[in-house]
Amino acid sequence: MDVGIGVIGAGVMGSDHARTLTDFTKGATLVAISDVDPDRAAAVGTTTQAKRVHPNGLALIEDPHVNAILIASPDSTHEELVLACLSAGKPVLCEKPLAPTTDGCLRIVAAEIATGKRLVQVGFMRRFDSGYIAMRSALRSGRFGVPLLMHCIHRNAIAPPWFDSGMLISNSAVHEIDVARWLLDDEFVSVTVFKCAAPSSGDLVDPQFIVLESRQGVLVDIEVFVNARYGYDVRAELVCEAGTVTLAPQPAVRLRCSGQETSGFADDWRAHFGAAYKTQLKSWVDSIRSGVPFGASAWDGYAATATAGACIEALRSSNTTAIQLQPRPEFYGPMR
Numbered sequence: 001m002d003v004g005i006g007v008i009g010a011g012v013m014g015s016d017h018a019r020t021l022t023d024f025t026k027g028a029t030l031v032a033i034s035d036v037d038p039d040r041a042a043a044v045g046t047t048t049q050a051k052r053v054h055p056n057g058l059a060l061i062e063d064p065h066v067n068a069i070l071i072a073s074p075d076s077t078h079e080e081l082v083l084a085c086l087s088a089g090k091p092v093l094c095e096k097p098l099a100p101t102t103d104g105c106l107r108i109v110a111a112e113i114a115t116g117k118r119l120v121q122v123g124f125m126r127r128f129d130s131g132y133i134a135m136r137s138a139l140r141s142g143r144f145g146v147p148l149l150m151h152c153i154h155r156n157a158i159a160p161p162w163f164d165s166g167m168l169i170s171n172s173a174v175h176e177i178d179v180a181r182w183l184l185d186d187e188f189v190s191v192t193v194f195k196c197a198a199p200s201s202g203d204l205v206d207p208q209f210i211v212l213e214s215r216q217g218v219l220v221d222i223e224v225f226v227n228a229r230y231g232y233d234v235r236a237e238l239v240c241e242a243g244t245v246t247l248a249p250q251p252a253v254r255l256r257c258s259g260q261e262t263s264g265f266a267d268d269w270r271a272h273f274g275a276a277y278k279t280q281l282k283s284w285v286d287s288i289r290s291g292v293p294f295g296a297s298a299w300d301g302y303a304a305t306a307t308a309g310a311c312i313e314a315l316r317s318s319n320t321t322a323i324q325l326q327p328r329p330e331f332y333g334p335m336r
């Protein structure tokens with residue numbers, strides 16, 4: 001029997017996930033869609049498998065045809081919807097962030113522990129990207145010795161007009177925060193954020209240069225620049241005591257024509273990480289069917305939001321800021 005999936009939010013990410021579930025995800029059937037904008041939900045319903053259109057997310061969660069829920073509505077809606085999925089005992093893949101506040105994430109963690117089951121996965125899709133997976137395997141091989149530094153670049157072509165300075169961290173750099181925790185099997189203990197705003201960026205502090213220190217003493221720097229204009233560009237290099245591991249440049253082809261060699265950039269994250277989004281959904285469906293949780297947990301969602309919150313505090317205060325996480329509950333096992 002296929003897993004019946006309902007998607008909440010029919011915007012950029014929700015419609016993309018709905019197409020992936022319809023066209024590429026074996027073992028799942030997209031049965032329902034919901035959006036506060038009924039026309040948007042109906043439009044996705046006509047181009048995908050989702051034939052049941054609900055007026056709101058809570059109605060979709062209660063639908064008996066829906067066995068599992070993918071949340072792709074705005075960040076501010078995540079906590080209420082994830083808690084409703086937990087009350088209904090249904091697995092949920094929630095787009096990042098798990099919730100915008102640390103307290104909200106902790107309420108979800110407590111509710112999940114109370115169910116006694118791992119039902120929540122957070123949409124940190126870089127954990128399913130072949131480049132980051134190869135980087136992690138290289139580090140685990142032992143050939144490179146211990147990690148010392150990680151350099152990260154996260155550039156977007158253009159940010160929406162409502163983007164504020166904190167969102168460079170909570171919306172963009174949060175991906176580097178999660179993937180660095182996962183690669184290093186480590187948490188961060190302090191952060192400094194340097195402001196190096198472009199003259200054209202107005203009130204927006206863009207770009208920012210974030211320096212995190214981990215418990216084991218690894219320094220991770222993140223350049224986050226959301227109006228870099230030329231395209232979407234994500235890079236990472238791990239510097240270890242006996243070598244370095246660098247993500248291969250994207251895209252895979254270089255063009256030679258008219259006396260010039262060129263290569264293009266993806267317009268945004270959907271093109272750059274397209275394969276990772278597909279693998280994430282396949283893996284989520286497989287984990288529901290097997291009952292073995294995989295991917296970023298609710299605890300990872302909490303740690304990412306708490307770390308991002310400390311980064312935003314460091315940005316505002318211009319001081320090095322301590323990052324204090326709650327003790328990791330045994331329910332989530334060791335970091336993996």
Ligand SMILES: NC(=O)c1ccc[n+]([C@@H]2O[C@H](COP(=O)([O-])OP(=O)(O)OC[C@H]3O[C@@H](n4cnc5c(N)ncnc54)[C@H](O)[C@@H]3O)[C@@H](O)[C@H]2O)c1
Pocket residue numbers: 008009010011012013014034035036037040056057071072073074075077095096097123124125171269
């Ligand atoms: N993993 C990633 O790489 C990635 C990338 C971009 C966005 N995101 C996250 O995905 C989520 C959606 O982002 P987006 O870019 O698709 O936004 P969007 O604005 O394009 O789409 C959001 C949709 O949700 C609908 N909506 C609003 N309130 C709702 C509610 N209460 N119930 C149901 N639908 C509601 C809106 O009408 C809209 O159609 C956000 O949490 C965002 O942070 C993740």
